Amino acid sequence: MDKNLKSTALKMIILETEHLYLRECVESDVDDFMELDKDSEKIKFMPIPKEAVSREFQLNNIKRLQDNYNNQIGLGVWTAIEKRNNSFAGWFALKHLGRSEDIEIAYCIVERLRGMGYATEMSGRILEYAFMELKLEKIIGLTNPENTASKKVLEKIGMSFNEKKLHNGIEMLFYSIDVKSYKRLHYSPTANISRI
Known part of the structure; x- marks a missing residue:
């Protein structure tokens, strides 16, 4: 990989875990986003507009997400990459959840990686x-009442x-979870959830 290209890619990495890293969305993600929005399991739990499977819609969506990186520092929707x-x-x-002040966590994993613990990680x-x-x-966090897997992740x-x-x-x-509950679960001497 070209040194400059590698440097740019590394600057875009937001977070990483053992198996995944997150980076800013880029236009070249468009085909992957389109495929994900055609996934029958995703559509079942996360209804999407019919135009979402069009290239133009997805490119406009990616542009909007990119604009948000500058307007909402630290927040965003990020592309997940399997390491x-x-x-x-x-x-x-x-x-932000819609136009509210509430901050939500959300995700969607490709079918081949579901059930491997990546969403929880x-x-x-x-x-x-x-x-x-x-x-x-x-x-x-929000989930469809019938989405058992997502409920388990949130719990x-x-x-x-x-x-x-x-x-x-x-x-x-x-x-929901607040910062006090999070610290009690992860940082107290009796924490019962291992830090991720």
Whole structure:
């Protein structure tokens, strides 16, 4: 790899874990994002507009995400890359929930990597980043009531169920964790969740 290109790629890395790293979204991600939005399991739990599978829509979305990196320092939607083979693994996000002040954690993993613990691994790292580096007070997570795997991820990273309510016209489960609970789980002498 060209030295300058490698340097640029490294500067874009946001977070990493044993198996994944996150970087800013770039235009060359467009085909991977399009494929992910065609995934039947994703569509089942995360309804998307029909135009989302178009190249133009995805390119505009990537441009919007890139603009947000400058407007919302520390927050964003990031492309996930599997370290083992440098392949597209999905996306993770730490972002405002709609127009509210609430900050949510969200993700979508490609089908071939589901069930391998990658979502839990990176979501745990994102919480650490949110609380210990960005000094945020509270993070929420939403999931479809039928998405058992996603509920397990949120619970494994220490989030607690709060309520079931409509979000964008869809009934969702709302989970949350605050910084005190996070520190108690991960940094107290009796912590029962290992640091990720």
